[in-house]
Amino acid sequence: MQKRYSWKEFQKEIADDHYFYVRSCIRQNFFPGSEQAFLNIMRGDLGKDVFEDARHTSCTGIGYHSDIVPLETIMTVVARQFALMTEAGYENLTSSCITSFGIYTEILETWREFPETLERTRESLYKATGRTFEIPKNVSHNSDVIFHNREQIAAQAKLKLVNALTGEPLRVVEHIGCHYAKIFPSKGIGGSEFPYVLAGMVESWGGEVVDYPERRHCCGFGFRNYLVQSNRGYSVANSRKKFESMAPYKPDFIVCNCPGCTMFLDKWQYTLAEMEGSTYGPDGRGIPVLTYEEMAGLVLGYDPWALGMQMHQVDVEPLLDKMGVDYDPSSKYLGKKGKFIGAPEVATVNCSAVDKFYRIKR
Amino acid sequence: MKVTIIGGGVAGIQTALALKGLGHDPVIIEKEDTLGGKLRGWHRLFPVMTPARDVLEPMLKQLRDQQIEVMASTEVQAIESDGVVTSRGKVESRATVVCSGFDLFDATLKEEYGYGIYDNVITSADLEQMMNNGKIALADGTQPHRIAFLHCVGSRDEKVQQRHCSKVCCVTGVKQAIEMRRWFPHSEIYNFYMDIRMFGPGYEEMYRSAQQEHGIQFIRGRISEAAPVKGGKVQIKAEDTLVGRPLKMTVDMLVLLIGMTAGCSNSRWTECTGLSQSDSHFMRPLDMFEGNVRSELPNVFYAGTVTSPKTIGESLNEANAAAMRVAAYLETL
């Protein structure tokens, strides 16, 4: 990793404070704890101003990439988000979703290259909603913001990404969403070939990044490739390619900055285990997949269940034990007031019934 | 009459020798402390494996014997109508021959190939250096078994603003592959290419012998990316375009055949004289035919790779041609 100096050539400006926050469709549903953790870390631990308007919507990127939503429509939807930001008096947009981040970047570039499309969008938005908007000064992804504050988080860290027993740094596979920098390399930290956004966090917090042959490869989500059932074999094949390539490096966990990647790298491990019986972690288990907020949350000493880590398909307990996280294994499926929220069935990817070990409370 | 020659590579040296022979008084201004330019870093030259030394040494000896003036470690800052301004002051002359050559393409710009990032990704120039040092080895000191050469790194590539063909890399790739086969007789050697351009005498024959006698495999397809594999190896991906299928393999060593980019001093020549550059930033000669060693200015001439990628032989020819042109010009004064 010492040689990875190239990222320095791809530095982007990241606003320091006063963010207008937009959410991710997938994460709201599958990793709600991560989005909440982001807000808590930003507001609580780092003392930043993050504003969220409940009226903001999906960016419709999934529809756009599946050829359902036309370009004009998505431009208008994006313009509406910007209008909400302008109305709230903010200039820095930060997005929870990589697809959205890619969409914002793409549309801003389109407006820059073809100013007439911007005018048409202003007109459409005004006709539809009566709103006007300003172009944001700064657009960042949430991971950019966390990267920006990584040293401060490191300073406040309660735990390091280190094996508590051996003292060895944890081996981390970082996976960057394709739309983060592959479309506009200069919009990503470290460019498209060697993005540094997650690697920087891992290194700052004491872990070791694993570079492996298929690091650049897509997770396989690919919108249409997942959304159409008959295409899913193609989607899962891409994930498998990555797992097979990373498995020999024995990573302790995977960290992603993209909603789709987190979901598919996590859930396809289950699917592959059920379809082919193959798992890629030690002892017939899967490799835990974390969001960067979960990783930051663990470092800052958050309770894993508060971070929503019980939502994972691949059990995270082995990782938590390795890191030395202080948590209550038995309360995994207990909600806010101690109410049982339901547990999934035992899956091959988790090797054995977890409650056998932890006596999970119902 | 006094003539300044900017650059002490093969073109500059030969221009000086030829001008001296024609009775003039050349002075070579070289920014580095030794003469010889890029040729000093080369081991053997295609197509007949002539040691680079055997070409350079006799030229340098002649230069010394004929007592041609050389200003080493001197940078030319500007070309003027009555001479050049250097870091050591003005040198007055009646004509100037620009032999400032080319720069090697910076392979780190093709980040996806991992040059400077992965230990066993090297450039063709690095390989020549290794051969000059008498030891070719992987970063851990062991011998490579599987070696891949990638043609056209920094040539014919819009993404790095190198539209031109660097001309000599194809045959260099073939030459180095054969040399590697001789160093490592049991290795597997693959050359990934987009086109193979064997334009010179003996080149095609060399290409064929590389295929047939040396068993070097040529795969038509440009490597898209390199990634590290345990043990310092590199995984490469390409399309085998001849069968229309993607292809990947792990190699011990990846050699990037880097191209020639326009010399960084070219912009300086343009700024101070108004001389023009071609799209690829090489200096533009007066025309492509009769005036191919002349510039738009009557007293400024070109020789060698300052105007376009060339082989050593072609650079030497241009040096002689430029000397003739200079002499003819000086007679008109």
Next chain:
Amino acid sequence: MIDFGFGVNTARAINMDTNDLDTAREIFDRLPDLQACMACGSCTATCTAGAITSFNFRKVHTLVRRGEYGEAYAEMSKCMLCGKCRLVCPRGINTRGVVLLIKKKLGDY
């Protein structure tokens, strides 16, 4: 094993790390001139069998050289061995010998 209603696609990439290249090596050790192929395609263009069926000599032998042997025997069996390809090959490759050799190395007879 659960049936999710879809399978896992196999990779299309030619994997030179896992492919068995020994047979390929034996083939061009025996007929080194095959290595001189520069993929001009004249063999395929003139091919008597190729005019009637999808047989593509150049492509099949290139795949074999990369260690992709599946179908190679069946494909090469479409060849009529008429010898036109050998007459047009600019590199003088013994194409008929290549067909026989590939069939011999990859067939089970």
Next chain:
Amino acid sequence: MNFNSSFALPFSVGVMVLFVVITYKYVRWLYRLPDGDKRQIGRNLFSRQTWKAVWECVTESLLHRRIFRVNPVLGYMHMSLAFGWFLLIATGFVETVAYMGWTPVPLRGHVFFKYYSREAVHTEMWQMVFTNVMDALLLFVLSGVALAWTKRVYSKMLGMRRTTRHVWGDRVALTALWCIFPARLLAESTTSAIWHNGGFLTGWVGSLLADAMSPETLVAMESVVWWVYSFALGIFFCAMPFSRYMHIFTEVPLIFLRRWGIKSDDRPKSFDHFQLEACSRCGICIDPCQLQRDAGINTVQGVYFLRDRRYNMLSAEVADNCLMCGRCSERCPVGVDINSLRLNSRYTFHNSPSFRRYDYLRGVDTSQGEGKVGYFAGCMTLLSPRILQAMERIFEAADEQVWWADRNGGVCCGRPLKLTGEVDAAREMMRHNTQLFQKYEITTLVTSCPICLKVFREDYNLQDIEVLHHSEYIQRLLAEGRLKVTPTAEAYTYHDPCELGRGCGIYDEPRAVVKSVATLLEPSETRNMALCCGSSIANTAIPDGAQLKIARSLGQSLEATGADGVVTACPLCKKAVRRGTTLPVYDLAEIVADNLTTRH
């Protein structure tokens, strides 16, 4: 007379072994002949062919007439050994009978008669005649042995540039054979020295010995030399059925079977053994081989191929590396059909069940035109459009309605595949083309490709269709006056394509056509010994460089005629010859089409 002596033991053992092995081999091979071959023998057993075979045995097995044609000295060498030894045995038998009358005498008695009769009286005139005749015959054989020694050292004297490199077993037999007659001379001379019963040769050598040694030494030596002689015979007889000397006997059944119409086929069969073991490995086939002569390939010639196959050490490389031009068979003194044997060896190596590999041929029909005369260009002609164009002009000039079978690309005739040994698959193509010809009800099939011609005639079953090579067809048109050509002042040399000449026996028709338009000049090696162009489709092993060398050598011989151009009658030869010469090369059809007398 007393025939009990221990020294004869090695000889007797040798004879026994020889008899048992040869009987076993012949009975087994004959028994395993296919039923068709057995019936064929039955039909011809009492025919004139049998008498012809007897005569051939005399002229070839004993007198070696064919070798005399290659080189008289070489012929004499082979004849002296074969015929001389035969006469020694025959005369020795008569001699014994003359001495003993018709009483049963063991075989050793005949062979070592000089020893057993040493105590008898030798003064009668007829006895002296026998003694001297036997000495003369011994001298005759010894002269052959001397020549054989010389041939090993200096083969060119006997008209051979190269001789065979032998296997180990052959060397044993050869050494024994070379010892037999000198040993006999020494044995008989020693006995003569003691008993004075020698003729002009043994008597003279005996007297020299008697002068040089004491009587005791002579007596001691006598038993030793007779042991040596007997051992030489014994070893030779034991080695004989396993070595090249098996040909001495095998040539005889081969001659008979051949006369009775048995042939080798495209698949191996029992008869092949007779051909294989009739090869004496004389090596006469090496010199005519152009692979050896021009391309320096020294391991594939007929003699080596037959040897390797006989000892089960044949490799596909050797079987495949042959042009099958047939020049070797033309010279073979035993008349071994090397091409057929090679073909059925290739069958063993390469034939694979055809399954459905040519299913794609079904329904393929790219033919055009209508007519009772069909023209089959063949793959190679399709790469020589000048030939096609010339044929078109000839058909037009002769006012022939033509059905063009494969002008737009067709299905290969199947011969190239057959020649590689894939006999079953080749049948598929043959079946396809046959059906095509029958569908269009043609009565005459013309082809300009001798490769196609040979397979049409040999393997296709085209009952009512007359198959003609275009040389025959054009010659016929010229003879019938349907085609008129204007002679030119050009002088052309004609190159016989292997498949047309040695393959189909067509030598005169193309020459007649050439002569109708130009002067014909013959190269030094022509007609049945014409050179091959080197590009023969029968060879799948030869590299391009070797093909070129052969073509160049052919080119030189054609240029040596001083001709203005080369005419050939095969599209493949045309392309190959052009690589080897600077002379213009034409197909027969081209020179005719270019010189047609335009009708007014």
